[in-house]
Amino acid sequence: MTSIRQNHEPPRLPDFCNLGVWLRVLLGVNLLAALAAAAACRTLNELPGELARLSVFVEPPLIASLMLLCLVNRSILRLDYAAGAAVVVAISLATTVGAQVVLIPFEADAAAPASLIAALLWAALITGLLLYTFAMRARLQSPALAEARLMALTARIRPHFLFNALNAVLGVIRSDPRRAEQALEELADLFRVLMRENRELVPLSDEISLARKYLDIERLRLGDRLQVKWDIESCPPDALVPPLMLQPLLENAVYHGIEPALQPAEITIRFSRRGDQLLIELANPYAVGASEHAGNQMALANIRERLMLFFDLEARLETTASDGRYLVRMLMPYRPGPAE
Amino acid sequence: MSAAPLRVLIVDDEAPARRRLQDLLADINEELPNIVVGEAADGIEALERLGVQAVDVVLVDIRMPRLDGIGLVQQLARRQAAPAVIFTTAYDQYAVRAFELSAIDYLLKPVRAQRLLLALKKLPRAGIDAVALRRLAPEGRRHLTSTERGRVLLVPLAEILYLKAELKYVTAHTREREYLVEESLVHLEQEFIERFVRVHRSCLVSRAAIAGCERGVDADGETRWLVLLHGMAEKLPVSRRQWPQIKALLKDDGL
Numbered sequence: 001m002t003s004i005r006q007n008h009e010p011p012r013l014p015d016f017c018n019l020g021v022w023l024r025v026l027l028g029v030n031l032l033a034a035l036a037a038a039a040a041c042r043t044l045n046e047l048p049g050e051l052a053r054l055s056v057f058v059e060p061p062l063i064a065s066l067m068l069l070c071l072v073n074r075s076i077l078r079l080d081y082a083a084g085a086a087v088v089v090a091i092s093l094a095t096t097v098g099a100q101v102v103l104i105p106f107e108a109d110a111a112a113p114a115s116l117i118a119a120l121l122w123a124a125l126i127t128g129l130l131l132y133t134f135a136m137r138a139r140l141q142s143p144a145l146a147e148a149r150l151m152a153l154t155a156r157i158r159p160h161f162l163f164n165a166l167n168a169v170l171g172v173i174r175s176d177p178r179r180a181e182q183a184l185e186e187l188a189d190l191f192r193v194l195m196r197e198n199r200e201l202v203p204l205s206d207e208i209s210l211a212r213k214y215l216d217i218e219r220l221r222l223g224d225r226l227q228v229k230w231d232i233e234s235c236p237p238d239a240l241v242p243p244l245m246l247q248p249l250l251e252n253a254v255y256h257g258i259e260p261a262l263q264p265a266e267i268t269i270r271f272s273r274r275g276d277q278l279l280i281e282l283a284n285p286y287a288v289g290a291s292e293h294a295g296n297q298m299a300l301a302n303i304r305e306r307l308m309l310f311f312d313l314e315a316r317l318e319t320t321a322s323d324g325r326y327l328v329r330m331l332m333p334y335r336p337g338p339a340e
Numbered sequence: 341m342s343a344a345p346l347r348v349l350i351v352d353d354e355a356p357a358r359r360r361l362q363d364l365l366a367d368i369n370e371e372l373p374n375i376v377v378g379e380a381a382d383g384i385e386a387l388e389r390l391g392v393q394a395v396d397v398v399l400v401d402i403r404m405p406r407l408d409g410i411g412l413v414q415q416l417a418r419r420q421a422a423p424a425v426i427f428t429t430a431y432d433q434y435a436v437r438a439f440e441l442s443a444i445d446y447l448l449k450p451v452r453a454q455r456l457l458l459a460l461k462k463l464p465r466a467g468i469d470a471v472a473l474r475r476l477a478p479e480g481r482r483h484l485t486s487t488e489r490g491r492v493l494l495v496p497l498a499e500i501l502y503l504k505a506e507l508k509y510v511t512a513h514t515r516e517r518e519y520l521v522e523e524s525l526v527h528l529e530q531e532f533i534e535r536f537v538r539v540h541r542s543c544l545v546s547r548a549a550i551a552g553c554e555r556g557v558d559a560d561g562e563t564r565w566l567v568l569l570h571g572m573a574e575k576l577p578v579s580r581r582q583w584p585q586i587k588a589l590l591k592d593d594g595l
Contacts, residue, residue, distance in 0.1 A: 164430040262382060
């Protein structure tokens with residue numbers, strides 16, 4: 001099952017100032033030159049001479065092209081792919097012409113115009129071949145990159161929560177060992193999910209049960225101050241959602257809505273289906289004038305990015321703050337899971 | 341250690357966290373005799389306890405509702421005989437860095453008995469290090485406190501229009517009402533020089549609240565300059581000595 005939508009981005013030119021790109025270009029071109037030299041020789045003895053003769057024509061324009069490309073790297077990357085590629089080919093042709101003009105007088109058996117045209121054809125062919133290779137490579141790499149990003153995004157656990165939870169467990173371990181046991185079991189379940197590879201959509205019911213475990217751990221330290229109202233009646237039970245979306249949102253709600261309040265405060269969570277869309281709404285009270293916590297923005301940015309990796313532009317996350325309540329609305333395509 | 345046990349006040353909004361510190365203090369009681377004289381769930385409750393109970397050391401959580409740990413210690417630092425303070429906090433790299441820069445001790449939650457013992461053994465002898473506290477929270481206090489019948493009230497500095505010294509005490513005036521403040525006008529002027537300006541020997545006015553000036557007659561029937569305040573009918577007399585400064589201030593503001 002492919003869960004991450006691959007973005008069909010246009011191919012991108014390589015970074016011509018990158019050492020790795022230089023290495024690949026130099027290796028590629030020299031390999032081709034060696035093959036050409038080998039093809040031109042009738043005996044093995046001629047090979048070194050032929051290689052030397054070719055490299056005089058190949059290396060100067062190659063190095064010059066790379067240096068020029070690195071100089072104009074930024075400007076090329078700003079162009080669209082076709083225009084950028086055209087500039088690259090033009091630079092490679094120009095340096096080839098330059099090298100021919102400078103070098104031919106020194107070459108004893110120079111064959112004049114015919115060799116210039118041949119050199120230009122070779123240059124264009126090799127440049128094109130290299131550009132194609134780079135484009136293919138980039139395409140092969142991008143889903144891997146997306147996946148790595150996804151892994152990095154889900155692996156984040158807030159230390160604030162972990163250490164407070166451990167502290168709370170230690171606080172009740174002598175007076176109420178059973179409660180401590182239960183909390184540690186829930187913590188283990190939560191971390192099992194946090195640490196697994198969260199690459200695939202999961203049933204919404206799993207997400208909800210995980211969220212309940214998380215809230216139970218928080219209730220240990222916050223007691224009755226933490227009130228939660230679930231509205232899951234109009235929730236499609238078979239919906240598939242990205243993993244670990246609810247828990248970080250709840251963690252935010254607890255941090256900003258419950259912890260700063262002395263009186264019991266309520267978080268509300270509502271699920272509903274609108275046609276082929278799934279809507280999740282989460283609201284918590286918040287104190288006006290409370291400083292925006294950087295962690296909150298980070299968590300939201302993290303979830304937004306993961307939504308994008310899973311659903312591209314079909315998912316949305318909005319936040320509004322009014323009348324002392326902070327509301328997060330998450331809209332994503334409704335994906336029914338396999339019937340049980 | 342001397343005979344008298346160390347009197348400890350635990351301040352944390354989470355019951356299990358308070359319970360944990362109780363347990364640990366009991367564990368180290370043989371090595372360091374101590375007695376927990378009270379618990380408080382936030383800074384205000386702590387101030388109320390401290391009003392009626394002598395305490396040697398306060399263990400203070402940083403994140404709490406209403407008045408947080410830093411706010412509590414800022415209030416305590418004003419006092420003559422302030423108890424020693426040790427902060428407790430769950431991991432938060434920013435807070436920890438701030439503590440490392442200041443000299444105030446802190447314990448990371450979950451707290452360990454040995455670490456708690458160490459912190460209690462090397463308590464500073466007298467009160468709270470004001471310089472260290474300013475390094476920890478450079479923005480300073482955000483409230484004054486006022487005690488009414490044993491209840492501690494927070495008076496946000498941003499809401500105070502003016503402060504007035506009357507015989508033995510100072511009153512803070514907001515749009516709604518006035519509060520009794522147990523601090524001297526001189527200290528308040530020094531601490532909040534950015535926020536308040538002196539218009540009279542006995543009066544500091546919030547710079548933001550000044551709407552303008554007019555000539556008028558004060559309570560003693562003398563003709564002098566009076567400061568007008570935004571959203572308040574009361575006019576405050578300016579002393580002859582302070583008038584040049586107020587005039588310059590009004591000119592800068594283009595009033």
